[in-house]
Amino acid sequence: MFGDFDYKVILASLPYLFGTGMVFTVTLTALAASGGIVLGTIIAMMRLSGVAFLVPIARIYVDFMRSLPLVLVIFWFYFLVPYIGQWITGASRPISVGAFTSALITFTLFEAAFFSEIMRAGIQSIPRGQTSAAQALGLNYVQTMKSVILPQAFRNMLPLLLTQTIVLFQDTSLVYVISLTDFMGAASKVAQRDGRLVEMYIFAALVYLAICFSASFLVRRLQRRVAIIR
Amino acid sequence: MNYNWNWGIFFEPSPEGVGTYADMLLSGLGWTLATALCSWIIAFSLGSLIGVMRTMPSPVAQAVGTSYVELFRNIPLLVQMFLWFYVLPEMVPEVIGTWLKQLPNASFYTAVICLGFFTASRVAEQVRAGIQSLPRGQRAAAIALGLNTWQTYRYVLLPIAYRVILPPMTSEFLNNLKNTSVALTIGLLELTARARSMQEFSSQVFESFTAATIIYLLISLTVVMLAGALERRVAVPGSR
Numbered sequence: 001m002f003g004d005f006d007y008k009v010i011l012a013s014l015p016y017l018f019g020t021g022m023v024f025t026v027t028l029t030a031l032a033a034s035g036g037i038v039l040g041t042i043i044a045m046m047r048l049s050g051v052a053f054l055v056p057i058a059r060i061y062v063d064f065m066r067s068l069p070l071v072l073v074i075f076w077f078y079f080l081v082p083y084i085g086q087w088i089t090g091a092s093r094p095i096s097v098g099a100f101t102s103a104l105i106t107f108t109l110f111e112a113a114f115f116s117e118i119m120r121a122g123i124q125s126i127p128r129g130q131t132s133a134a135q136a137l138g139l140n141y142v143q144t145m146k147s148v149i150l151p152q153a154f155r156n157m158l159p160l161l162l163t164q165t166i167v168l169f170q171d172t173s174l175v176y177v178i179s180l181t182d183f184m185g186a187a188s189k190v191a192q193r194d195g196r197l198v199e200m201y202i203f204a205a206l207v208y209l210a211i212c213f214s215a216s217f218l219v220r221r222l223q224r225r226v227a228i229i230r
Numbered sequence: 231m232n233y234n235w236n237w238g239i240f241f242e243p244s245p246e247g248v249g250t251y252a253d254m255l256l257s258g259l260g261w262t263l264a265t266a267l268c269s270w271i272i273a274f275s276l277g278s279l280i281g282v283m284r285t286m287p288s289p290v291a292q293a294v295g296t297s298y299v300e301l302f303r304n305i306p307l308l309v310q311m312f313l314w315f316y317v318l319p320e321m322v323p324e325v326i327g328t329w330l331k332q333l334p335n336a337s338f339y340t341a342v343i344c345l346g347f348f349t350a351s352r353v354a355e356q357v358r359a360g361i362q363s364l365p366r367g368q369r370a371a372a373i374a375l376g377l378n379t380w381q382t383y384r385y386v387l388l389p390i391a392y393r394v395i396l397p398p399m400t401s402e403f404l405n406n407l408k409n410t411s412v413a414l415t416i417g418l419l420e421l422t423a424r425a426r427s428m429q430e431f432s433s434q435v436f437e438s439f440t441a442a443t444i445i446y447l448l449i450s451l452t453v454v455m456l457a458g459a460l461e462r463r464v465a466v467p468g469s470r
Contacts (some may be wrong), residue, residue, distance in 0.1 A: 061401075064447070067447050067448075067451075068408070068446050069408035069411035069421050069422060070408070071411040071412060071445065072292065072411060072422045072443065075425075075439060076439050079429075079435040080435075080436075125336035164237075170305075170307070172305040173308045173309060174306075184308060188339070191316075196315065198321070199319070200315075201309065201317050204309055205305050208305050209304045213304045216300075
């Protein structure tokens, strides 16, 4: 039980856990969230464009990604990305891209499907009259989106985008399956090296709980502020 | 691409001695479905209870419900899996701990419990949203008719709330099914784990993952169709 709970193991591994593990987790989350939001917005715009071949492509992409377990998608890209790299660069053999790049591509493409559903709702939440007004002013599609629709859509959807980013932050722990050293991976390596599974896993759980709980608390406060102005 | 495609691989015997690679994937599918269904039973009942508690007038019930949801939503599923599998047997008295560790199919039971508790927090949020979406007058009318709290939920609030939240509950069910793949980290031989070991034994990466992908897509399609049929059957008359 707690009698032989060894705090020293945690203290000694703090620099490794945060310096290596948490930095990795936060970097991956930030890059994948930015990439995912950009790509997700493009997919949402494709889906709402009404262009005959773009709409089904966007729909199939989103439905496809949302039907698959993230673990399977991580494995897919881990093996597929070297071949795609070979195909793009025309190299003679599959190129090694490194596990981080592969994980980043995976999370960006996977989360884009979820971000695109949020952005689609965001774009649809803007009254049609605004699009008509922008067109009447002589703005083209790109200008309408860039200066009128998207800024408001982002603003309205900011709480949901951030909530999805917290989910992404938690999901990045799944890079464990391709042996990357994110925060959880670092905790598990120390746990196995020192035979201190209880201490390390409870500590990891508490850190995730503290970060995600505070983050979602802040998002809820933001939500109230955005809601009042809206 | 210099990749050697071999779609016949599924009919070749697997290194396990019995059956082909296709049988291996199908046994994985069996574990995936068993885990998903068993954990859904826990998730649905516990989630409903917690969701109801969050809508009750009692501040204690609300606090318990809120704490549960915050606790289980803010820790990654992988970490929760490890807590149940590696930490719990060390935290209970030694006799029970040893028994837990020696249990046959321990990873299956752990996955069921872990996913059940994890998904319960999501189900609770849907149930709460469903109950709160009902007009206030419904609860008031039930009380005016002389129903007690249990009867109000059982006969008035829940029957409508469950129908309202059927679409989001379908996606929670599918999320729960997809999340069973996280259990491969504690050694459950479900579909993704089977595809992964098929890839390791045969080095036919793309065939094995394609097969798993198609199976997951088929399950999703089936669930969505069944849920659609259920939705039409139980639709609140006059609601659309």
